[in-house]
Amino acid sequence: MGSTQTLKTLALTVATAGAFHEVGTLTDGHFTEAGKTVGGKTAGQYFASADYLKNVAGHAVVGGTASVLGGGDFASGALSGGFGAAVSPATILLNQRVPYTGLVTTVAVGGTASTLAGGTFEQGAMTAGLGYLFNNAALITLDNGYFSDHSALYVEGKEGREAVLYDPGGSYPSKGGGTGDAIYGSEADYNKYSEYWRNNGSNVTIDWLNTTESEDSLIVKNIETLGGRQPFTCALSTSACLSNVGKFNGIDSYFFPGNLRRRILDILNRK
Known part of the structure; x- marks a missing residue:
């Protein structure tokens, strides 16, 4: 019973994390290392934007739903998720002065909001x-x-680390990294990357990996170790960048991008 409950908790955590990220993507709520959203x-x-209100509301809905599915009440989960998102822009300013204060502040606010709604501080802190x-x-x-023909990786910038877009063996033009290499900072914009390829006739799929901060740092380190690659090595290079990272540890090397994506989705339980 204990192991079953642990698996359920893990599955709920992964699903909640993915939902939070999707809310951020849809509401331009992801901030880069420059202290600006991906949208600038x-x-x-x-x-002062409508996206901010949508972001807070979306986080509240996800937090409340996750709380109910986890055996708690909607109100405490909604407040912790919503309040955590509400202070997010302020934490960006704090992080520019003192690293990691953003996470500490968000957790404290989420826990307090949950307590005020009758829930527990721990659950609210975790949700936020x-x-x-x-x-x-x-x-x-x-x-x-006809088939998947290219793989790339994006790692969001946070806590003083630049965003990275890794386009191994690719031909995406950028000011920062040339082609087929790692692109950093403001040029590492996955929305612009996706738009570029859609305008060139490709379908673009983005699968968020729900990684932690330390896992992101390891992915970036792997990217820098591999560097620029030759054509037709994109999936092999991407596999290598993930092969020692968290839940992807030990992943096989894949030559075909479609096979790599199917394996990633299998690991994420998102078939």
Whole structure:
């Protein structure tokens, strides 16, 4: 029974993390290392935007739903998720001055909000922390309409680390990294990358990997070790970057991007 409950808790945690990230993506709620959203808004501009309100509401719904599925009540989960998202732009400003204060502040606010709603501090802190932490790395797969023909990786910038877009053996033009290499900072924009390939006739799929901060750092280290690659090695290079990372540890080397994506989805239990 204990192991079954542990698996259920793990599955709920992964699903909640994925849902939080999707909310952030849909509401331009992901901030880069420059202190701006992917869409280019500063923290102050984001506070005043409609996307900010949608982000808070979305996090509240996800937090409340996760709380109910975990045996708690909707109100405490909604408050912890919503309050955590509400202070997110402020934590960006804090992080620029003192690293990691964003996470500490978000967890404290989420726990307090949950307590005020009659829940536990621990559960609220965890819900808010998930919304803050699991917003990081993604597998990007291109499909030419007949089969998947390219793999790339994106790692979101956070806590002083630049965002990285790894396009191994690819031909995406950028100011920062040339082609087929790692692209850093503001040029590492997965939305622009996706738009570029869609305009060139490809279907683009983004699968968020629900990685932790330490796992993201390891992925970036692997990217820097591999560096630029030759054509037709994209899936092999991407596999290598994930092969010693968390739940992907020991993943096989895949030559075909479609096979790599299917294995990633299998690991994420998102078939």
